[in-house]
Amino acid sequence: MVDLGVAELTIEMVAESQMGLKALGAGLAVGLTGIGAGVAEMGIGSAAVGATAENKDIFGLALLLTVIPETIVIFGLVVSLLILF
C-alpha cells in the first residue's frame, strides 16, 4: 500500500528546488534591471536623438548620456552570474 498522504522530501529534491529558486532570482535580477535601464534610457534616448538632429556635433555627448543607465542592467547581469555560478 502506498500512502499518498505523505510526500517524501529527499536531499536531491531540496537541492533541486534551491537551484530553481536561484535561477528565479537570477532571472529577476536581469529582467528587472533590464526594465529599469530601459525606462531610464527611454527618456534620455529620445531627447538625445532630438538634440543630435538639431546639432550633429553633440552626437558623442548624446551617446554618452544615453548609455549611462546601461550600468544598471550590467549590475543585474553580474549579480545573476554570481548567483548562478
Add this chain to the structure above:
Amino acid sequence: MLQPKTMTRLLIVGSKEQMPSAVTELYRHHVFHITDYTDQGKEGYEGFRIGQPMEGATELSTDLIRIRSIENTFGLSPDDYFDANKRSAYSIKEIIERDLPAIDREVSNLTAQRSAAEARIKVIEQRIAELTPFSGIPLELGLYKGYETVSVVAGKAPRDIEITVPHEKFFTSAKDDGTMVIFFKNDDRAVVEQALAEAEFQPIPIPDEEGSVRKAIDTYQSEISQLNASIADIDEKIAAIKEKHGTFLAACDEVLSADVEQAEAPLRFATSDLVFIADGWVPVSEVENLKSGLAQATGDKILVMEVGETDDHHDDHENQPPVEYDNPGFAKPMQAIVDIYSRPKYDELDPTLMVAIIFPLFFGIILGDIGYGSVLLILALVLQRILKGEAVQQLLKVLRNASISAIIFGVFYAEIFGAHPGALDIELWHPLISRHLLIGSHAYHQGDIAVLLVFAVWLGIIQMTLGRFMGVYNHARHKNMLHVMGQMSWIAFMWGVLLLIWSIAAIPLMPDLTMLPPIVMGLNIAGIIGAVLALAGVIGIGIESPLELIELPSVISHSLSYTRLAAVGLSSVAIAMVVNFIAIEMLIQPQFEELTAVGIVLIIIGIFVLLIGHLLNTALGLLGGGLQSLRLQYVEFFTKFYKGGGEKYNPFGKKRNLTED
C-alpha cells in the same frame, strides 16, 4: 603622440599685387589654417577691413553652380571618381569654356522635358480620379450637361437617398462610398438639396468631357504609359551623358572649387587699400617649407612673421591654435572614434593612443572567440575592398584590429563559436581563463566567473587611475594646483578604499591583506593606511569642490561598471553554447543513430538553427563588444581628464584627386 601637432602662428603680410600668387601658393601647400578676420564694423572704424573676392570670382561661382546642378541631375558626387586618371587642370579649363555650355543645354533640355512629362502625368492622374466615380453609371458624359429646365447633381453618398419630387436617379454602391447622380427640375432644387444635406451627401464636380467614361479613362491611361516610357527614355539619355561626361564633370568640379576657394580667400584676410594680412596656423614642421615657397612665388616681396606664443592664450578662445592629431600609424583609425566624442583641445592630452590600445583590448576581452573573431576579421577585410570613403575605411581598420584582438583572447579562453575544442574530443589546449559554462554534455570546464569579474575590475582600476593621472598632468600644465590636488585626492580615495576592502575581505586575483594582525577597531595596518588615505581623499575632494562629494560612490560604481567586460562576454558565450546545444545535441546528433526521412529534415533544421544562431550572436557580439568597450572609454575613462572641444585643423587648400597642374 599624446599631444596634438605643435602649431606656429604665422602672419603673412604683402602688398595686394602679391595676393593672388600668395594665395595660390598657400593653396598648393595645403598646410595653412586661416583664422578668419573679423573687422570691428564700428561706425567710423578706419583700420583693416575684410578683403574683396578676387576678379572673376563671380563668373567662377556661376560656372561651379552650373556644374553642381548638372551633377545633381546625374546624382553623382565627385568622391565617386577618386581613382580615375588625372587630367591637367589647364586642359580642363579649356574644355569648360568649349563643352560645358553644350552639355548644360542638353541636360537642362532633357530635365525640362522630364519635368513637363511628370507634370502632365499629375494632371492626367487627377482627371482619372475625377472620372472613376462615374464609371459605374450607365450614361455617356455628354448627357450630364446642356439642359435648360433640368439640373444635375453628382456626389458621394453612403446609401441610396429617397427624394420626394419627380427625378431621375442613378446610384452605384461601392465598398465605402457609392456614387449618386440625380436629375431634377430646376424648380425642385430646394427640396432636393435639403434631402441630400440630411443624408451625408458630398457633391463632386462633373467632369467636362464627352463620350463613354470607360473609354476616356482608357485613353488617359494609355497616355500615362506613353509618358512613362518617354521619361524612361530621357533617364536613359541622361545616364548615357553621365557615363560619357561623369569624370570630366567631377574634374571640373574639382578645378572650379579650387579656383573659387582661392578667389574668395581674401574674404578671410584683413586688407587695407594697399596691403593684405593673412593670419593663421601652420604645423611647426611645415613652416620653413611654406616660407620658402611663398618667397619664391612672390619674388621675396612678402613678409612672413612667426608670432611668438603669448601667455594669455588659455583664456582667449579666439586665438586657440587648431588641433591636428599626431599619432603613430596604427592609432590613426581611432582618431575617428575620438572625434565622435570631441576633438581634443590644443593644450590637453590627446587620448587617441591610449584608446587605440585599450579599445581593441576590451573588445577582445568581451568577444574573445576564435570563430567570431575570424568571421569579423574576414568581414572587415572584405568590406575594406568593397566600400570606399575615408571614414568607412578608418572604421573598418578599427574593426580589423578589434577582431584580431578577439581571436587572441579566443585562444586564451579556448573558445571557437562558444565551444571548447575539447567538445569535439580534441583536447588541444586548456583555457587560460575559462568562460565555458556547464551547458550541454560536452561541457568540460566550469567558468572562472569570479576571477573574470575581478580581472575586469582590475582593468577598470588601472584605467581610471591612468585617467586621473592624465587629469593631473592636464591641470598641472595649466598651473591649476587646486584641480591637481583634487585629482590626486580622487586617486588617494580610490586606492584607500581598495586597501580597506583588501584588509577586510580576501578576493581572488587581489592581494589578500586579511592576515595582518589587527591594531585598532579590528583594522590591521593596511586597513588603517587605507582609511587614512580615503579620509585624506575625501577632504581633498571637498576642498576642490564640496559638490563633488556626492560623486564619491562613483568610485565604486565606475569600477564595478568594468565588470561588463566579463558579464557581456559571458552572456554571449551562453547564447553560443545554447545554440550549439539545441542545434547539435538536440537536433542533429540523435538522428545519426538511425537515419530516417524525418531525421534528415531535423538535421537540416538543426543546421539552419546553428547558422542563424551564430549569425545573430556575431552581430550581437559586434554590437555589444563595440558599444560597451567604447562606452567604457567615453564614460569611465574620458570623464576623468578629457574635455575636448578643440577646433579642427582645416588647412586652406585641397588634395587633388582628378587633376594636376
